[in-house]
Amino acid sequence: MAAKVGTKAPNLQISTWVQGKPTNIDKEKGNVVVVEVFQVNCPGCFMYGIPEAIELYNKYHDSGLTMLGMATAFEDYDKNTIENLQKLLTTGDVVGETQKALSMYGQLKAGKLPYKIPFPVAMDMLKKEGGQISESKIMDVIEANVPDYRSYSEKDKQVMKERVKAYLMGKEYSAKTFEEYAMRGTPTSLVIDKKGNLRHNLFGATGHLETIVQELLNE
Known part of the structure; x- marks a missing residue:
């Protein structure tokens, strides 16, 4: 959280x-x-x-x-x-x-x-990224950064998920404090x-x- x-x-x-x-x-x-x-x-x-x-x-x-x-x-x-x-x-x-x-x-x-x-x-x-990008990980990023996500249409939700997935795939590291404080x-x-x-x-x-x-x- x-x-x-x-x-x-x-x-x-x-x-x-x-x-x-x-x-x-x-x-x-x-x-x-x-x-x-x-x-x-x-x-x-x-x-x-x-x-x-x-x-x-x-x-x-x-x-x-x-x-x-x-x-x-x-x-x-x-x-x-x-x-x-x-x-x-x-x-x-x-x-x-x-x-x-x-x-x-x-x-x-x-x-x-x-x-x-x-x-x-x-x-x-910093923690080296690797492995599969799970649905829950994608949703953690969305919920921390897009407070009105649940009001999006299903099509827009899917677009947002794909964007976040692409972002996560390009990440080499996770910065622990940066992410904990969103x-x-x-x-x-x-x-x-x-x-x-x-x-x-x-x-x-x-x-x-x-x-x-x-x-x-x-x-």
């Missing part, structure tokens, strides 16, 4: 902590937790999501905010690797579409990321309150994250 807003937030399923002290959601009770989820090959993550997370960390980490980064991979598996994540964190090297976009917009310094991520960063748990893409900000409940699952640069953090810190 996918994690739902308003319920207890499941722990992140981590393959390794690449930077900072290992922790998890159950160890951060009493703090507001924001998990900034990104892919190494995701220009928007480095133009919007991560800079916003760094700004919030700098403002509120002494006031009860725990900021965590988690790299994941649901596409471009040759670029969204732990090796490229390690390079990014240690040297500022960026790859693929991230490198192209940041270079185009003049956001690199000597060809490297001009800022360092100051909070702990982990890699999502994220729609990156950047995504998971916001957990002081009691450990998932309060927001925000996809994209919404502009509301600081207001949300302030409200939860005041609860």
Whole structure:
């Protein structure tokens, strides 16, 4: 079952902590937790999501905010690797579409990321795909991402199933935390309150994250 807003937030399923002290959601009770989820090959993550997370960390980490980064991979598996994540964190090297976009917009310094991520960063748990694609697996994906699926006509339902099957057949890996939280893409900000409940699952640069953090810190 996918994690739902308003319920207890499941722990992140981590393959390794690449930077900072290992922790998890159950160890951060009493703090507001924001998990900034990104892919190494995701220009928007480095133009919007991560800079916003760094700004919030700098403002509120002494006031009860725990900021965590988690790299994941649901596409471009040759670029969204732990090796490229390690390079990014240690040297500022960026790859693929991230490198192209940041270079185009003049956001690199000597060809490297001009800022360092100051909070702990982990890699999502990736599981190699294989075997048959079952009907139940197809339906799990549909139910997590298409809430009005049951209102579709039988013909449209079948089309949706075929699309999801084709998507699953092209997947090399399953990203455990990404899928457990039914994220729609990156950047995504998971916001957990002081009691450990998932309060927001925000996809994209919404502009509301600081207001949300302030409200939860005041609860």
